[in-house]
Amino acid sequence: MERTTCLIAGGGPAGIVLGLLLARGGVDVTVLEKHKDFLRDFRGDTVHPTTLDLLDELGLGAEFAKLPQRRVETILLPVNGALGTAFELRNLPGKHKYIAMVPQWDLLDLLARNAEQEPSFHLRMNTEATDLIRDDGRVVGIAYRTSSGETGEIRADLTVACDGRGSVLRAAAGLPSVTWTTPMDVWWFRLPRTEIDPAGAVPFATGDRAGVMLDRGDYWQVALLIAKGTDAAARRNPVGDIVRGIARVAPWLGDRVDALSGWDEVKLLDVKLDRLRRWYTDGLLCLGDAAHAMSPVGGVGINLAVQDAVAAARILAGPLRSGSVRTEDLARVQRRRMYPTVATQAMQRLLHDRVIEPALYGRINLTGRTTLPPAIAVLRRIPVLRTAPPFVVARGFLPEHAPEFARRTA
Numbered sequence: 001m002e003r004t005t006c007l008i009a010g011g012g013p014a015g016i017v018l019g020l021l022l023a024r025g026g027v028d029v030t031v032l033e034k035h036k037d038f039l040r041d042f043r044g045d046t047v048h049p050t051t052l053d054l055l056d057e058l059g060l061g062a063e064f065a066k067l068p069q070r071r072v073e074t075i076l077l078p079v080n081g082a083l084g085t086a087f088e089l090r091n092l093p094g095k096h097k098y099i100a101m102v103p104q105w106d107l108l109d110l111l112a113r114n115a116e117q118e119p120s121f122h123l124r125m126n127t128e129a130t131d132l133i134r135d136d137g138r139v140v141g142i143a144y145r146t147s148s149g150e151t152g153e154i155r156a157d158l159t160v161a162c163d164g165r166g167s168v169l170r171a172a173a174g175l176p177s178v179t180w181t182t183p184m185d186v187w188w189f190r191l192p193r194t195e196i197d198p199a200g201a202v203p204f205a206t207g208d209r210a211g212v213m214l215d216r217g218d219y220w221q222v223a224l225l226i227a228k229g230t231d232a233a234a235r236r237n238p239v240g241d242i243v244r245g246i247a248r249v250a251p252w253l254g255d256r257v258d259a260l261s262g263w264d265e266v267k268l269l270d271v272k273l274d275r276l277r278r279w280y281t282d283g284l285l286c287l288g289d290a291a292h293a294m295s296p297v298g299g300v301g302i303n304l305a306v307q308d309a310v311a312a313a314r315i316l317a318g319p320l321r322s323g324s325v326r327t328e329d330l331a332r333v334q335r336r337r338m339y340p341t342v343a344t345q346a347m348q349r350l351l352h353d354r355v356i357e358p359a360l361y362g363r364i365n366l367t368g369r370t371t372l373p374p375a376i377a378v379l380r381r382i383p384v385l386r387t388a389p390p391f392v393v394a395r396g397f398l399p400e401h402a403p404e405f406a407r408r409t410a
Contacts, residue, residue, distance in 0.1 A: 014290075015309075036125055046214075049097070065133075071084075130168060133155070134283075176276070180349060185227075189260060190216075239266065271295055
């Protein structure tokens, strides 16, 4: 029977970061990823300053800087066909005064490649966790299935669920949760971008739709918000209506209204916002989206997941090495990460109620305006208020730093 010290289900940001840090701390760790590679489009591609700081601490900053990326330093707002700067990130504290837009598969490849240099790190692709294994009520490992249909079991001192918002292990554990209704789902798609287009992040509201365009160099990655549950009905309309609607407030897209050739190019994200009341049970810990599914507002989900992993590694590496990890140690991880989770979700719920829902039902419309909305105009005139929104989004609440045992110089 296979055995490891820490078994991590899910090769996303939380799982790979946790595996890397624990391996550097001398813990035998195995990460299971159900896909054959990390190549999935429209995953969270925003890498915030807290994650950039972490990469520097791990000695990976220079390698990360070589990845293809765009840097978001300003948030632009289209008003009556023109662009105004709503917020700037250039005044953020610290070295990294921007959000890096990097394909998530490139980030995960970098992290996994460096983790595999540690002799105690093991990554198994094409291997999906399917259920928990219990012994006298305690979780002692998982059952798995490979892409070829092979099944088996792996036992571990600690199992960590990093398998996302649809976590199989979270469901198997039956942990209690709280869920909030969300007013929207999201359509993700790409549009061509030219050199004369604006740069950065461009939010928009058209009267019945709202969203944001993210500059990815030669294309825009577009997140278009739609009212919850309206996807099926909206897909009966011509797909070109999407771009024509956005072009009403972003006229530089007027020559690209036929850029989408079919609805198969538009991917749906079912937006969820929930949180486990308890992130753990004896032998099992949930992190990232498996513990708290985040709204895409602010693009903070990937960075919260990474911060969870850093805190967990710092708290659990010692007990795992000594073979004495206790349920109380898992509770410490939740206590450490509960405040930033609650604060971030409270901010997202406020934005859902005050900004997104009004925008989706026509109560916020930038078409025909000649000035920035009053609330944003006031924020721009007061330095402290002008800095607050980008600080909260870019640096978040209670950022974590790499434990000493995982730090390296570049």
